[in-house]
Amino acid sequence: MPTNGAPTRITQGSHTRGGIGESTLRPDGTLKVTGEFAYASDMWHEDMLWGQILRSTVAHAEIVSIDTSEALATPGVYAVLTYDDLPTEVRHYGLEIQDTPVLAHGRVRHHGEPVAVVAADHPETARRAAARIRVEYRDLPVITDEASATAPAAVLLHENRTDPHAAHVRHPNIVHRQPIIRGDVERARRRADVIVEGEYVFGMQDQAFLGPESGLAVPAEDGGVDLYIATQWLHADLRQIAPVLGLPEDKIRMTLSGVGGAFGGREDLSMQIHACLLALRTGKPVKMVYNRFESFFGHVHRHPAKLYYEHGATHDGKLTHVKARIxxxxxxxxxxxxxxxxxxxSLGVGPYVIDDVDIEAVALYTNNPPCGAMRGFGAVQACFAYEAQMDKLAARLGMDPVEFRRLNAMSQGSLLPTGQVVDSPAPVAELLRRVKAMPLPPEQQWLVAGEEADVRQLPGGLSNTTHGEGVVRGIGYAVGIKNVGFSEGFDDYSTARVRLEAAGGEPVATVHTAMAEVGQGGVTVHAQIARTELGVAQVTILPADTRVGSAGSTSASRQTYVTGGAVRNACELVREQILERGRRRFGAHHPAWATAELLLEGGKVVTDGGEVLADLVDVLGDEAVEIEQEWRHRPTEPFDLRTGQGFGHVQYSFAAHRAVVEVDTELGLVKVIELACAQDVGKALNPLSVTGQIQGGTTQGLGVAVMEEIIVDPRTAKVRNPSFTDYLIPTILDTPTIPVDVLELADDHAPYGLRGVGEAPTLSSTPAVLAAIRNATGLELNRTPVRPEHLTGG
Known part of the structure; x- marks a missing residue:
C-alpha cells in the first residue's frame, strides 16, 4: 500500500438529515481548496522507481531502428522496454477497437506516440535516459484531412482492419459512418420558402484537467500487481490491461487515486500498462507522472470537425428539412x-421537430492527435452548427430568434429523426422562454461613477488596450439536446455494495462502488441516497476499486442515474432485510414491521406514524447486513447502419443559454459579460452541486468559443501549442456571471426522476456566445474559437 497519498475512506456525518434534495457540502471540498487533498501525483512508496516515456518527434514515419544501449548504461536505470520486450502476443488495446499499440511498432502514427519506456531511481535520471534512446525514422506521407485520408492513393493508417465498422465504410481510413435518414428531404426542399446553407469549422479542444496523468504500480507477492491510478473507468482499464500483462484480472488490483478532473480525457489508457510492465520487470514499485507537455500527448482530445448544413423553412417559420454532413x-x-x-x-438536428432529415456523420483516421471522449461527446460540434443555422433562418424570415426556436421546439411525445419517441419531459420552449426573461446585465458596467473606465471589465481586460472606444454589446441565444448514458445497445449498468452495521453504539452505512470520483460529486450524492433510504446519519464511502463490480465510466452524465440507482436499490434490499429481522423479533403480524416503510433516526426504527419500535443497533446486533446489487436502466438498440433508425438513447437532457458580450470591433477583443442558463435536471439531488455542474460546463463551452484550440501544423501534423502558456483556458477574469434557472420536471424512468446534468450546458454555451458576437458585429463567424483577426479582417 502506498505510504503517502493513499486513497482513504470518506465518512460523512451529519447533524441534519443530509438526504436527497439538500445542498450538502462535498466531503473533499475543504481538502482540495487548502491543498491537502491527495491526488494521484502525490502517491509514494518506499524504494519506488520512476517511469518515463520516450515519445515520437514526428507524426508519421517508419521506425528503422531503436538503440537503447546508452539508456541502459545510464547509472540508476533499472529497465528500458520497447515493443519487442512486451511479455505477451497481445500488444494492442482500445476502448472498442484494439488498434492502439502499447509501444509503437513498425511505425508511429502521431506526434507524441509512446515508443519506449524507462524505469530509473530518480525522475530526472529517467528523463535523461529516455533522451539517450536513439530512434531512426523514415518519414511517411502525412494524412491531415478528409481529402488526404480518402484519396485513392492514400496511405492506409490501419491495414487489414477486422473491426465491426470496417465493412460499412467506403475507405479504410474512415473509422465509422452513421447516416440518419427519415422522410424525403428532396420533396421537403420543394416545400421550403427559405433555404439557408452553412459550412462550419470546430477546433480541437483539450480537456485541460487540473491534474496530469499519474499512477503507481506495485508488484505483489502473488505475481500480480496493485495499481493506484487516476482514471474514469476502473473495469474498462482492467479489461485492456490484463491481456497485455498476461495476467488474470483478479491478479490486477486497481484502486482509484485522487483524480484532478477528467472530462473524458481519462477514459482511454495513458500510462497504466507502462507502469505495470516496468513494475513487473523490475520487481519494484514504479510511479509515473506526466508533466503538462506530456499530458497534451497522453490523452485524447475533442474531435475537430467540419460540418455542412442545409435547413429549410416555410414563410410562417416551420422547419421543412435538414440535410447535413459531419x-x-x-x-x-x-x-x-x-x-x-x-x-x-443522432443528435444532429437539435431539439427541434423536423420530419425530413438526411444526415451523414463520419470519423476519419489521420495523423493528427487521437481524439475521443470529451464533455458533450459529439453533440457539442453539431449544436454549434445547427444553432448558427437557426439564427440564419430566423434572420431570413424576419423572426425573433428565440420565438423561431420555440415555434419548432420538440416536447414530450415528439419523434426524433431516429424514430425514437421522447417519452419524458422535453421543456425546450419553456427553457428558452425562461432564459430570455432573465434580467439583462446593465449597460457599460465598465464605467466607474459614470466617467472613468475600469479596464478589468472591458474587452482585453488588464492588457489596458481599450477604454471603451468601439465597444459594442451583443446578445445571443442557443439551446441544445444531449443524451444521458451509454447508447446504441451498450450493456450499461452499475454495481453497488451497501453495508449496514452497528458501530460505536450507532448505525453506520457503508457504500462501496467502483465509480470514479473525478470532481462530479458522486461521493456526496451516494451518501445522500444512503441517508434517504436508510435514515442513518453516518455514511462511509469506501475508495473505488475493482473489488466490487463495475460502475461503468464516469461519463455521459450517467453516474448519478446508474450508480445512484444501484446504491438506491442496494439500500432498499438492505432495508428489506432489516424489516425481516424486525418481523422475526416482534412477530410476523406486528402492523408496523409488516409495512415496507422504514426510517431510522438516532438509531431508532420509526414507522410512518412516527412510533419508535426498537433500537436499530439492538436489532442489528453483531451481524451486519451487506448486499451487492447490479442495476440496469431500460435497454437501447444500435442504430440501423443504413437509415439510423433505432431506440438508441436512454434519456435526454436540455439546456438553453443567453450570452451577453461586449466586443471591441476595432481591436477584435471579446468580453463575455454574462452566460445565463436555464436547464431541466429532473430532480436536483444536490442543488448546490447541480448549479456548480451547470456553471462548470458553461465555462468550458465559453473556452472553446473564444480561446481554446489545439493548433496542429497542417503540413507536419505536429502539435504547436502543448502548454498552458500557448493553449489558453478561461481564468476567473474571463469567466462571466452565470445565473442559473433550474427546472425539475421528473423523468418517470429514472431514479428519483433525475436527469443527467453535467454535459448539456457545454453544448449551448458555445453557440450562444458566437450568436452574441455575430449580433454585435454583423459578421458570419462560422468557426471556433473566434480570434481577433476574425473580427477585424486581419
Whole structure:
C-alpha cells in the first residue's frame, strides 16, 4: 500500500438529515481548496522507481531502428522496454477497437506516440535516459484531412482492419459512418420558402484537467500487481490491461487515486500498462507522472470537425428539412470515435421537430492527435452548427430568434429523426422562454461613477488596450439536446455494495462502488441516497476499486442515474432485510414491521406514524447486513447502419443559454459579460452541486468559443501549442456571471426522476456566445474559437 497519498475512506456525518434534495457540502471540498487533498501525483512508496516515456518527434514515419544501449548504461536505470520486450502476443488495446499499440511498432502514427519506456531511481535520471534512446525514422506521407485520408492513393493508417465498422465504410481510413435518414428531404426542399446553407469549422479542444496523468504500480507477492491510478473507468482499464500483462484480472488490483478532473480525457489508457510492465520487470514499485507537455500527448482530445448544413423553412417559420454532413477528425487511433459519430448523427438536428432529415456523420483516421471522449461527446460540434443555422433562418424570415426556436421546439411525445419517441419531459420552449426573461446585465458596467473606465471589465481586460472606444454589446441565444448514458445497445449498468452495521453504539452505512470520483460529486450524492433510504446519519464511502463490480465510466452524465440507482436499490434490499429481522423479533403480524416503510433516526426504527419500535443497533446486533446489487436502466438498440433508425438513447437532457458580450470591433477583443442558463435536471439531488455542474460546463463551452484550440501544423501534423502558456483556458477574469434557472420536471424512468446534468450546458454555451458576437458585429463567424483577426479582417 502506498505510504503517502493513499486513497482513504470518506465518512460523512451529519447533524441534519443530509438526504436527497439538500445542498450538502462535498466531503473533499475543504481538502482540495487548502491543498491537502491527495491526488494521484502525490502517491509514494518506499524504494519506488520512476517511469518515463520516450515519445515520437514526428507524426508519421517508419521506425528503422531503436538503440537503447546508452539508456541502459545510464547509472540508476533499472529497465528500458520497447515493443519487442512486451511479455505477451497481445500488444494492442482500445476502448472498442484494439488498434492502439502499447509501444509503437513498425511505425508511429502521431506526434507524441509512446515508443519506449524507462524505469530509473530518480525522475530526472529517467528523463535523461529516455533522451539517450536513439530512434531512426523514415518519414511517411502525412494524412491531415478528409481529402488526404480518402484519396485513392492514400496511405492506409490501419491495414487489414477486422473491426465491426470496417465493412460499412467506403475507405479504410474512415473509422465509422452513421447516416440518419427519415422522410424525403428532396420533396421537403420543394416545400421550403427559405433555404439557408452553412459550412462550419470546430477546433480541437483539450480537456485541460487540473491534474496530469499519474499512477503507481506495485508488484505483489502473488505475481500480480496493485495499481493506484487516476482514471474514469476502473473495469474498462482492467479489461485492456490484463491481456497485455498476461495476467488474470483478479491478479490486477486497481484502486482509484485522487483524480484532478477528467472530462473524458481519462477514459482511454495513458500510462497504466507502462507502469505495470516496468513494475513487473523490475520487481519494484514504479510511479509515473506526466508533466503538462506530456499530458497534451497522453490523452485524447475533442474531435475537430467540419460540418455542412442545409435547413429549410416555410414563410410562417416551420422547419421543412435538414440535410447535413459531419466530418470528425479522429486522429491516429479509434478511441471512442465510433460512439461519438453515433451521437453527432443522432443528435444532429437539435431539439427541434423536423420530419425530413438526411444526415451523414463520419470519423476519419489521420495523423493528427487521437481524439475521443470529451464533455458533450459529439453533440457539442453539431449544436454549434445547427444553432448558427437557426439564427440564419430566423434572420431570413424576419423572426425573433428565440420565438423561431420555440415555434419548432420538440416536447414530450415528439419523434426524433431516429424514430425514437421522447417519452419524458422535453421543456425546450419553456427553457428558452425562461432564459430570455432573465434580467439583462446593465449597460457599460465598465464605467466607474459614470466617467472613468475600469479596464478589468472591458474587452482585453488588464492588457489596458481599450477604454471603451468601439465597444459594442451583443446578445445571443442557443439551446441544445444531449443524451444521458451509454447508447446504441451498450450493456450499461452499475454495481453497488451497501453495508449496514452497528458501530460505536450507532448505525453506520457503508457504500462501496467502483465509480470514479473525478470532481462530479458522486461521493456526496451516494451518501445522500444512503441517508434517504436508510435514515442513518453516518455514511462511509469506501475508495473505488475493482473489488466490487463495475460502475461503468464516469461519463455521459450517467453516474448519478446508474450508480445512484444501484446504491438506491442496494439500500432498499438492505432495508428489506432489516424489516425481516424486525418481523422475526416482534412477530410476523406486528402492523408496523409488516409495512415496507422504514426510517431510522438516532438509531431508532420509526414507522410512518412516527412510533419508535426498537433500537436499530439492538436489532442489528453483531451481524451486519451487506448486499451487492447490479442495476440496469431500460435497454437501447444500435442504430440501423443504413437509415439510423433505432431506440438508441436512454434519456435526454436540455439546456438553453443567453450570452451577453461586449466586443471591441476595432481591436477584435471579446468580453463575455454574462452566460445565463436555464436547464431541466429532473430532480436536483444536490442543488448546490447541480448549479456548480451547470456553471462548470458553461465555462468550458465559453473556452472553446473564444480561446481554446489545439493548433496542429497542417503540413507536419505536429502539435504547436502543448502548454498552458500557448493553449489558453478561461481564468476567473474571463469567466462571466452565470445565473442559473433550474427546472425539475421528473423523468418517470429514472431514479428519483433525475436527469443527467453535467454535459448539456457545454453544448449551448458555445453557440450562444458566437450568436452574441455575430449580433454585435454583423459578421458570419462560422468557426471556433473566434480570434481577433476574425473580427477585424486581419
Amino acid at each position: 466530418v470528425l477528425d479522429g486522429g491516429a487511433y479509434a478511441s471512442s470515435s465510433p460512439a461519438v459519430v453515433g451521437n453527432a448523427a
